[in-house]
Amino acid sequence: MIQAQAIRLFTNRGYDAVTVADVAEAAGVSAMTVYRHFPTKEDLVLIEQPARLIAERVAASSATQPLVLRVGGALVDAARALTGGDGDAPEASERFLLDCLRLMVSTPALRARHLDSQYALQQAIVDALGVDTTDPDAAFRAQAATSACLAVMHTALTRWAQDDGQTKLPALIERALTASFGDVATGQGD
Structure with missing residues (x-):
C-alpha cells in the first residue's frame, strides 16, 4: 500500500516534488514506517x-x-x-x-x-x-x-x-x- 501510494504521487506530481512525508501522509502511516519498509526514497520505486x-x-x-x-x-x-x-x-x-x-x-x-x-x-x-x-x-x-x-x-x-x-x-x-x-x-x- 505504501509503495502504491508513492508511485501514484510520483506519477502525478513528479518524483522530485514528492517527499517521504508526503508518501507517509497519503498512505496513512508515519514517515518512520515508510523508512522501515523502504530505507530510501528510491526503494519506493524499485521492485525486488x-x-x-x-x-x-x-x-x-x-x-x-x-x-x-x-x-x-x-x-x-x-x-x-x-x-x-x-x-x-x-x-x-x-x-x-x-x-x-x-x-x-x-x-x-x-x-x-x-x-x-x-x-x-x-x-x-x-x-x-x-x-x-x-x-x-x-x-x-x-x-x-x-x-x-x-x-x-x-x-x-x-x-x-x-x-x-x-x-x-x-x-x-x-x-x-x-x-x-x-x-x-x-x-x-x-
Whole structure:
C-alpha cells in the first residue's frame, strides 16, 4: 500500500516534488514506517519481486537447455506472472509496473539505482544457473548469455513503455529474444 501510494504521487506530481512525508501522509502511516519498509526514497520505486521470480524460474529450468533458453524462458515466465498473463484486459499490476518503469527511465537518480539492480539481477541469474564457478569459461558463458538476455529484456521493456502497455510484455520479450537469438531463445527451434 505504501509503495502504491508513492508511485501514484510520483506519477502525478513528479518524483522530485514528492517527499517521504508526503508518501507517509497519503498512505496513512508515519514517515518512520515508510523508512522501515523502504530505507530510501528510491526503494519506493524499485521492485525486488521480479529478481526473485526470475532466479526461481532459472533454477527450475533444465540444465540441459541452452543458456539463452533458460534465461529467456525465465524472463518471459516472470513477465507473464507479474503482468497477469497474456489476457486482453490490463491488470492493475501491469499498470503499476508501467508506472514504475516510466519513473525509472525519466528520473536520473532512479536510473542509477535501476542499473545497480540490474547488476544484482545478473548475478542472481548466474547463480541460479548453477554453473561450475571453478570453470572460468563456464562462468564467462553464463555471464555473457545472461547479460545479453537482460539487454534484450531492456529493449522489450522500453518498447512496452513507449506503447503504453498495448502489446503484452511477455510477447514483446519473446519477440525480442527471437530477433536476437533466433528460435533457440524461445525453444521453438527444438
